[in-house]
Amino acid sequence: MVSSIDSSVGTERNVVTELPGPKSRALHERRKAVVSAGLTQGFPIYIERAEGAILVDIDGNRILDLSSGIAVTSIGHAVPELIDAVSDQVAAFTHTCFMVTPYESYVEVCEELASLTPGSHAKTSALFNSGAEAIENAVKVARLATGREAIIVFDHAYHGRTNLTMALTAKNMPYKDRFGPFAPEIYRVPMSYPFLDGLSGAEAAALAIKLIETQVGAHNVAALLIEPIQGEGGFIVPADGFLPALSEWTTKNGVVFIADEIQSGFCRTGDWFAVDHEDVVPDIVTTAKGLAGGMPLAGVTGRAELMNAVHEGGLGGTYGGNPVACAAALATIKTLRDRNLVARAREIGEILFANLRSLQQDVAIIGDVRGRGAMVAMEFVNPGTKEPNAAAAKAIVTYCNQQGVLAISCGTYGNVVRLLPPLVISDEQLADGLSVLAAAVRSAS
Ligand code: PLZ
Numbered sequence: 001m002v003s004s005i006d007s008s009v010g011t012e013r014n015v016v017t018e019l020p021g022p023k024s025r026a027l028h029e030r031r032k033a034v035v036s037a038g039l040t041q042g043f044p045i046y047i048e049r050a051e052g053a054i055l056v057d058i059d060g061n062r063i064l065d066l067s068s069g070i071a072v073t074s075i076g077h078a079v080p081e082l083i084d085a086v087s088d089q090v091a092a093f094t095h096t097c098f099m100v101t102p103y104e105s106y107v108e109v110c111e112e113l114a115s116l117t118p119g120s121h122a123k124t125s126a127l128f129n130s131g132a133e134a135i136e137n138a139v140k141v142a143r144l145a146t147g148r149e150a151i152i153v154f155d156h157a158y159h160g161r162t163n164l165t166m167a168l169t170a171k172n173m174p175y176k177d178r179f180g181p182f183a184p185e186i187y188r189v190p191m192s193y194p195f196l197d198g199l200s201g202a203e204a205a206a207l208a209i210k211l212i213e214t215q216v217g218a219h220n221v222a223a224l225l226i227e228p229i230q231g232e233g234g235f236i237v238p239a240d241g242f243l244p245a246l247s248e249w250t251t252k253n254g255v256v257f258i259a260d261e262i263q264s265g266f267c268r269t270g271d272w273f274a275v276d277h278e279d280v281v282p283d284i285v286t287t288a289k290g291l292a293g294g295m296p297l298a299g300v301t302g303r304a305e306l307m308n309a310v311h312e313g314g315l316g317g318t319y320g321g322n323p324v325a326c327a328a329a330l331a332t333i334k335t336l337r338d339r340n341l342v343a344r345a346r347e348i349g350e351i352l353f354a355n356l357r358s359l360q361q362d363v364a365i366i367g368d369v370r371g372r373g374a375m376v377a378m379e380f381v382n383p384g385t386k387e388p389n390a391a392a393a394k395a396i397v398t399y400c401n402q403q404g405v406l407a408i409s410c411g412t413y414g415n416v417v418r419l420l421p422p423l424v425i426s427d428e429q430l431a432d433g434l435s436v437l438a439a440a441v442r443s444a445s
Helices: 022-034 080-092 104-116 131-146 163-168 201-215 242-252 274-278 323-338 341-362 390-402 427-444
Strands: 047-051 054-057 062-065 123-128 150-154 186-189 221-226 256-260 284-287 298-303 366-372 375-380 408-410 416-419
Touching (some): 104 123, 104 323, 123 131, 131 150, 131 163, 131 221, 131 256, 131 284, 186 201, 201 242, 221 242, 242 256, 242 274, 323 341, 341 375, 341 427, 375 390, 390 408, 390 416, 390 427, 416 427
Parallel strands (some): 150 221, 221 256, 256 284
Antiparallel strands (some): 366 375, 375 416, 408 416
């Protein structure tokens, strides 16, 4: 068992003011004058520092983090190895632009990505700043390498907020509304969603493939892009066999299979990547979030013959693979390995599933408990139906927040509460968070 990290900020949740506290409320007013109203305003407690699974706000409240900044700080906050690696790199040099004069850490990150991502084939990578940028570049590579244009995406998908990735993302509000026109040659097919479609993986894959073949034509398809477990869309885990069937179809038809592991990757699901669970070997894998412990870094890793089909200068960007972010990634990967956080993610999953499934027996609003490893969610419904109950999800998140537990919602219908704790969370912290969550669910039902 991993125990709590020794911490000067303490390891226990402790709420000392109403939330948000007076200093956070004042800062929030200041913000309104200068920060665009277009940004999501989640839980406006302003954070001063953090360690392990505890966030400390400017009013001195200690908040239990069950979100990891949306699956980013998987190794926890203020990890000594990461602090040292980043500090040393800042002192050495902060930037050269890898395209102008290169440095070793970029190469080392690409070596790690080649060895950690599934498959033993030759792989090369390119590094970027954000998940959306990685997705954009994966699509560029697939189109160039195949000479085809169509991209297949799925219902409930989330791939980013840039122009191309808005087109790839499914949900209109808040991501796309009135931001068009969107990029062409994007085709959406149904996702396997066992709770709602009742189909086996093979049946759901056959349905998707039939639509692609009749409405797009396999020979027009450059890439099939899929989150192996959907994140923003509602932590939707496809039925067993869905991903392998799609992967087989792409191989047979010369289509590039792109796994978007931006949210599900880097030990989150109890494997290094979510596709590992079914031994699927993607042609390209996109990574970000958990890769670099909070520093902005994203990767596109793929078969060398695809990635190297691009002409010199076809891929790049000023900051992509910044040396500080690369140092953070190397420290993050080492920490994930040294602390065996892949195994800890599985343990966390067992604890979450046991607790939430037993809670589901007692209340009528939990329609589904699903996920894998430390990526687990509850889908809320109106009792006795499968109709989405977004009001319950919202009330539960609010209740948790007010008790100093940071949980967030997701889902096309806004009716899913997701848990993404740092993988270094202790058993005691997890039990504390679960007891608050259970009280929140009971009060909403
Ligand atoms: N692909 C699977 O989960 C980012 C979005 C938060 P960026 N998810 C969090 C928000 O509301 O903007 C994400 C993802 C998957 C791509 C992305 C995009 O990654 O680093 O946010 O661009």
